[in-house]
Amino acid sequence: MRIEVLNTGSELLLGTTMNTHGGWFGQELFKLGLRVQRQTTVPDGDAIREALAECVGRADVVLVTGGLGPTSDDITREATAAVLGAELIEDEAAMRSLEAYFALRGYEMSPDNRKQAQVPVGADVLPNPNGTAPGIYVPPRLNGAANCAVFLLPGPPRELYPMFHAEVMPRLKALSGGETAEEVLELKFAGLGESAIHHGVDALLAEIPNLEVGYCARTSEVDVRLIGNAEAIAKGREIVLAAFGDRCFSEDGSSLEEVVVGCFSERGLKLAIAESCTGGLIASRVTDVPGSSTVLTYGFVSYANEAKRDLLGVSWDDLQRVGAVSETVAKQMAEGALKASGADVAVSVTGIAGPGGGTEEKPVGTVFLALAIKGGVTQVRRERYVRDRLAFKLTVSQTALEMVLRAGERLRRG
Amino acid sequence: MRIEVLNTGSELLLGTTMNTHGGWFGQELFKLGLRVQRQTTVPDGDAIREALAECVGRADVVLVTGGLGPTSDDITREATAAVLGAELIEDEAAMRSLEAYFALRGYEMSPDNRKQAQVPVGADVLPNPNGTAPGIYVPPRLNGAANCAVFLLPGPPRELYPMFHAEVMPRLKALSGGETAEEVLELKFAGLGESAIHHGVDALLAEIPNLEVGYCARTSEVDVRLIGNAEAIAKGREIVLAAFGDRCFSEDGSSLEEVVVGCFSERGLKLAIAESCTGGLIASRVTDVPGSSTVLTYGFVSYANEAKRDLLGVSWDDLQRVGAVSETVAKQMAEGALKASGADVAVSVTGIAGPGGGTEEKPVGTVFLALAIKGGVTQVRRERYVRDRLAFKLTVSQTALEMVLRAGERLRRG
Structure with a gap:
């Protein structure tokens, strides 16, 4: 089954918005044993019709994103109707859903939004609980010209992702028939590089018949994806965990x-x-998880030395003597957080994110992480992560959360 | 001048590597007043030849990335020679440069690397100081079939970017000749919906000759993009700011x-x-900005009621009586943060992110935001944002930061 992705939006080609959809679709489809054969980005306007006509002529399935909004440059619906030779009509259910969306939020619906309820005759409307633009599914064989299924999907990820999982994946499974019989296992590892994992196990995994292996390197995380029948996956899993099991934190896709x-x-x-x-990034990541309010009680963003002293009881003398980025201060921060909060485990981080603030002894990227456990001995780690500011923050948060996880696991054992 | 980008590499479509090239080229070309009209991604293999033939048929310039390495799936050179009907020959200078690259690093050159010195007859070799793959420039009119300039460039950003600046940009300037450079203005608005902005100004903007208008909706933010000559942009800016100037926070792309x-x-x-x-998300966003350490001193993640009491001095009686999600508690949190930190401005947020925890009186999505100013009266806002947990957090952080910004602006005026 040949699948193409068509991303629309001038902002993607101007570079003011990063196009993450191509890779995201690739990852999601791969879970179904499917591949994207081509991804195309075009600006808003006539180029959409032109490119869609080409995609429809080549592919079995086309996933189109963007251009479903209420504004004048949103013309994906019209372009699709023109390419497929289908008439656009107002869909009653889509209209009711739009009205409900605005009513729930107490906004008045603009007349422009009416066009968002227009769909090609015979198409399915895909509900969008997170925005005004419903998705549209035009099944194959609806028109004489093309035997191709077309999905029109919203551009913003928080609207696209849930709609893809709820509405697109089941239809793709049905369309692909037997192609999706394989299983998938995704193992996630913290604190390891892609090439270390690849070098350590790739040759062994290559010997397993009918096993497809994929590696996905993220910031301070590598995901290993095994695709095949149950037996091949079990063999592959054993090899990967024998080599790197102590760094594996998830086998079910959990973050x-x-x-x-x-x-x-x-x-x-x-x-x-x-x-x-x-x-605040570590606390923010933890509080992204529903139910985290029973786990995280106190978070301290002690950016200034005064905050380290006042909130966490770090010694002012030590701050002056050895500096905020030091083993001593990291230790006192973690122990101070443990004491102030009454928690079972406290983690602290203090480092130099850059671009400024580095010294010869403590260059940009230097960070100390400390872990204090109730009734236990505080551990401190020194690391250096040379990368840009945001990647540095993410990497440090990843290391801190891995330390916290290993502490939590030990507390069960103890 | 019609420019297309062709990215090659299976990893881009599998999603194991993020394709950042499309947006990056867009940003760089826009500085020259040029646009990318289409961006295409194809996997390694025959698809490269097929897609390149299409690009060459449509465009004046094609920028190809990837597939210049030494391995068996690197076939961009061969595909280009086939499409352009040109013969591949070993380039002496490229070969010497390859040998020098390996000698400098003390590695032995593998026989596979020899093919990296193969270039179409008449093409320019573009030096690559950061890797083994030289770039290739095939000028237009070199072949009968196409009047199109083709650049073959390495995939890794640290090889691509310097080569683009040193070798590609001067040639593109020469190719584009007198094309007038357009300007772009990006206005960013908080707390407004895309359709409200569109409805308010689109008809007026449409009357300005030669002005291109684009809208990009983000979570709790809308960006309006105006493209044209200086006069058209100035007129468009005046219209947009007359209607929504009080919600505009950025005119230079700043977040x-x-x-x-x-x-x-x-x-x-x-x-x-x-x-x-x-x-912690608000503090984390602020600390994403270099230099924020002079601004943000104290951040409190007071998830538990005990933390609100101990860190911020919120009244335990009030927490029991009116609950943590209340005007009273929001006010006390902001005032407590101001007092504990000695800051000039303090912002607090307390709400129900969901999915659990809602009541009839305070449903999921309810949030109170308070702003305390040294020597001023604390303001409290109640909002309701119905969306998933992560979008709720992001929206609340956006509202809080907008409140903080307006307070900062007023403090200058006062």
Whole structure:
């Protein structure tokens, strides 16, 4: 089954918005054993019709994103109707859903929004609980010209992703028939590079018949994807975990913060976080997880030295003597957070995110992480992560959460 | 001049590597007054030849990335020679440069690397100081079939970017000749819907000759893009700001957090943040900005009631009586943060992110935001944002940062 992705939007080609859809679709489709054969980006306007006609002529399925809004440059609906030779009509259910969307939020619906309820005759309307633009599915064989299924989907990820999972994936499974019989296992690893994992296991995995292996490197995380029948996957899993099992944190697609919250809430453990260089990112990641309020109680963003002293009881003398980015201060921050919060585990980070602030002894990218455990001995790690400011923050948060997870697991054992 | 970008590489379509090239080329070309008309991604293999033939048939310039390496799936050179009907020959200078690259690093050159010195007859070799793959420039009119310039460039950004600046940009300037450079203005608005802005100004903007208007809706932010000559942009700007100027926070592409940090650091103002439902996200956004350490001193992630009491001095009686999600508690949180930190401005948020925790009186999505100013009267806002947990957090952080920005602006005036 040949699948193409067509992303529309001038902002994607001007570079003012990063086009993350191509890769995202690739990852999602891969879980179904499907591949994207081509991805095309075109600006708003006539180029959409031209490119869609080409895609429809080549592919079995075309996934189109963007251009479903209420404004004058949103013309994907019209372009699709023209290419498929279908008439656009106002869909009653889509109209009711639009009205309900505005009513729930207490906004008045603009007359421009009416065009968002227009769909090609015979198409399915795909509900959008997170925005005004409903998606549209035009099944194959609806028109003489093309034997191609076309999905029109909203551009913003928070509207696109849920709609894709709820509405597109089941239809793709049905369209692809037997193609999706394979299973998928995704193992996630923290603190390892892609080439280390690849080098360590790729040759062994290549010997397993009918096993497809994919690696996905993220910031301070590598995901290994195994695709094949149950037997091949079990063999592959054994090889990967034998080599790197101690760094694996998830086998079911859960994120590191989800695993941490699951581990802590299962055991009734409380977590406190004292952040300097990550500036609240670790706490924010933990609180992205529903139910985290039973786990995270106190978070301290002690950016200034005064905050480290006042909130966490770090010694002013030590701050002056060894500096905020030091083993001593990291230790006192974690212990201070543990004491102030009454939590079971506290983690602290203090480092130099850059671009300024580095010294010869402590260059940009230097960070100290400390882990304090109730009744235990505080551990401190020194790391150096040379990367831009945002990637630095994300990497430090990843290391901190991995330390927290291993502490939580030990507390079960103990 | 019609420019297309062709990115090659299976990893881009599998989603294991993010394709950032499309947007990057767009940004760089726009500086020259040029646009990317289409961007296409294809996997390694025969698809490259097929897609390149299409691009060459449509465009004046094609920028191809990837597939210049030494391995068996690197076939961009061969595909280009086939499409353009040109013969491949070993280029002496390219070969010497390859040998020098390996000698400098003390590696032995593999026989596979020899093919990296193969170029179409008459093409220019573009030096690559950061890798083994030289770039290739095939000027237009070199072949009968196409009047199109083709650049073959390496995929890795650290090889691509310097080569683009040193070798591609001068040639593109020469190719584009006298094409007039357009300007772009991007206005960013907080707290307004795309359709409200569109409805308010689109008809007026449409009357300005030679002005191109684009809207981009983000979470709790709309960007309006005006493209044209200086006169058209100035007229368009006046119309948009007359209608919505009070919600505009940026005219130079800066993010809301960058504008907040800029405004506060310029005036020597300090900010404190007390977060419940956003869990550290507001502080994390502020600390994404270099130099924010002079602005943000204290951040409190007071998720638990005990934290609100102990860190911010919120009354335990009030927490029991009116609940944590209330005007009273929001006010006390902001005032407590101001007092504990000694900052000039403090913002607090307390709300129900969901999916659990809602009541009839305070449904999921309810949030109170308070702003305390040194020597001023604390303001409290109640809002309701019906969306998923992450979008709720982002929307609340956006509203909070907009409140903070307006306070900072007023403090300059006062």
